[in-house]
Amino acid sequence: MKNIYKAITTAALLAATVGGAAAQNLRTAYFMDKSVERHNLNPALAPERGYVTVPFIGSTFASYTSNQLALSDIFYQRDGRLVTFLDTGVDAGEFLKGLRSNNQMNVDMRYDLVQAGWWKGDAFWSFGIGVRVNTSVGVPKSLFEFLKDGNGYNGRLYDITGLRMKMDAYTELAVGYTRDIDRRWTVGGRLKLLPGLGNADMRFQRLHAQMNDESWHITSRGELYTSVQGLEMKSKDDDQGRPYVNGFDYGSFGLSGFGAAVDLGASFKFDDNWTFSASVLDLGFIGWKGSSTRYAMADAEFDYDGFDLPIGNSDLPSLSDQFDAMKDDLENLFHFEEQDSRTARSTMLVATLIAGAEYAIMDNKISFGLLSTTRFYRPKAYTELTVSANFRPVWWFSGSLSYSMMHSAFQTCGIALNFSPNGFNFFVGSDYMITRVNTQFIPVNARAENIYLGMSIPLQPRKPKVRTRSFF
Numbered sequence: 001m002k003n004i005y006k007a008i009t010t011a012a013l014l015a016a017t018v019g020g021a022a023a024q025n026l027r028t029a030y031f032m033d034k035s036v037e038r039h040n041l042n043p044a045l046a047p048e049r050g051y052v053t054v055p056f057i058g059s060t061f062a063s064y065t066s067n068q069l070a071l072s073d074i075f076y077q078r079d080g081r082l083v084t085f086l087d088t089g090v091d092a093g094e095f096l097k098g099l100r101s102n103n104q105m106n107v108d109m110r111y112d113l114v115q116a117g118w119w120k121g122d123a124f125w126s127f128g129i130g131v132r133v134n135t136s137v138g139v140p141k142s143l144f145e146f147l148k149d150g151n152g153y154n155g156r157l158y159d160i161t162g163l164r165m166k167m168d169a170y171t172e173l174a175v176g177y178t179r180d181i182d183r184r185w186t187v188g189g190r191l192k193l194l195p196g197l198g199n200a201d202m203r204f205q206r207l208h209a210q211m212n213d214e215s216w217h218i219t220s221r222g223e224l225y226t227s228v229q230g231l232e233m234k235s236k237d238d239d240q241g242r243p244y245v246n247g248f249d250y251g252s253f254g255l256s257g258f259g260a261a262v263d264l265g266a267s268f269k270f271d272d273n274w275t276f277s278a279s280v281l282d283l284g285f286i287g288w289k290g291s292s293t294r295y296a297m298a299d300a301e302f303d304y305d306g307f308d309l310p311i312g313n314s315d316l317p318s319l320s321d322q323f324d325a326m327k328d329d330l331e332n333l334f335h336f337e338e339q340d341s342r343t344a345r346s347t348m349l350v351a352t353l354i355a356g357a358e359y360a361i362m363d364n365k366i367s368f369g370l371l372s373t374t375r376f377y378r379p380k381a382y383t384e385l386t387v388s389a390n391f392r393p394v395w396w397f398s399g400s401l402s403y404s405m406m407h408s409a410f411q412t413c414g415i416a417l418n419f420s421p422n423g424f425n426f427f428v429g430s431d432y433m434i435t436r437v438n439t440q441f442i443p444v445n446a447r448a449e450n451i452y453l454g455m456s457i458p459l460q461p462r463k464p465k466v467r468t469r470s471f472f
Helices: 004-018 037-041 092-096 141-148 319-334
Strands: 049-053 059-066 075-078 081-084 102-120 123-140 157-159 164-180 185-211 216-227 231-237 243-250 257-269 274-288 293-304 337-339 345-348 352-361 366-375 382-394 397-404 414-419 425-430 448-461
Touching: 092 141, 102 141, 102 448, 123 141, 123 185, 141 157, 185 274, 185 319, 216 319, 231 293, 231 337, 243 337, 293 319
Parallel strands: none
Antiparallel strands: 049 102, 049 448, 059 102, 059 448, 075 081, 102 123, 123 164, 157 185, 164 185, 185 216, 185 257, 216 293, 231 243, 257 274, 274 345, 274 352, 293 337, 352 366, 366 382, 382 397, 397 414, 414 425, 425 448
């Protein structure tokens, strides 16, 4: 985050390269009773055995979702090289026709340093330490039009209002408890303490660019908050002597805030075949210290003639140079000016609501699941509906195949594999398998991607539940 504007454009246009879903957990694992990951989706769904993850390689999850943009909408093959949509070899009409009026991109990453859980009677205890990063970017189509075809004609107006970026990074210290209420009901909860690592929040209430004879007339009104310990905004003057934020300096590292959250879940076993469950995750907030918070405001009207992306120039062929050029122009366009304000603030976490139903056959060796997941990003929530088939042929192996209806677009499906022989447990899965890549091995066409890897050491299994009968 050496430069907030480069972070914004990189998050908006390159975030998909970190891997790619609508939550910080793997939905395909929800109905896998031997998987450690299902417990992260619903604290009432404890795995069959206790576990201790392998330190530093215990579990890693990375996710990307968009309401419209796939990588093939951003990157193009031209003359044997990979270019962005900004390249002069990419037709403006070809690029813009695939965009919505408001385009949202979300990137979530989760890294667990250590997790552990164990059965004690009918109760399951767990704890974990991990790092979470959530990024959400909302980009109006008009900004892409401005970047791609910004020379325009006299009098043309681009309304870029609604541009927004929000990013949270924090450590998570979690303690969980799951218990059988009776033969049918199981409930669970998880309390999480959240030392805050950093937050950035940029939003525009108004951002207009109108072409005049030889320059753009800019009307800008917006806010930029950063809460990162040791971070200082840098400023420089534009051609008219107006100061604006053009970068950041870092001092000593430290915690920027502190917060708390809870996860709650429940499961109801109707009979030997049907099971229903639901959970709500990340109900909480982080309070950011005033000493770590910096505030800048954009509230000005000015003429601007610096918009000149040198895309297509043979002297600047690389993707990095294209983003650097865009970043420099966006700095001037946004025109944030730092204010003398270091007030404490708080932000809500991105909460998730989950509901599932499972039907088991063949003495639970095969089951079919339906899962609804809603993640409350700002300014818009994301819902995904996933169907899955789950297989448990032998005690040491289980697998699931899934299809997510909102984002797969008949381009991809999900798969998860769990190996649990004596002594270790290995899990790998994705809700959106990479089925097609270009010559640079970048996945294309999918509007969502994710990957989960996990390894743990199994502990004592739980005592078998008493089988239930139907009400009828």
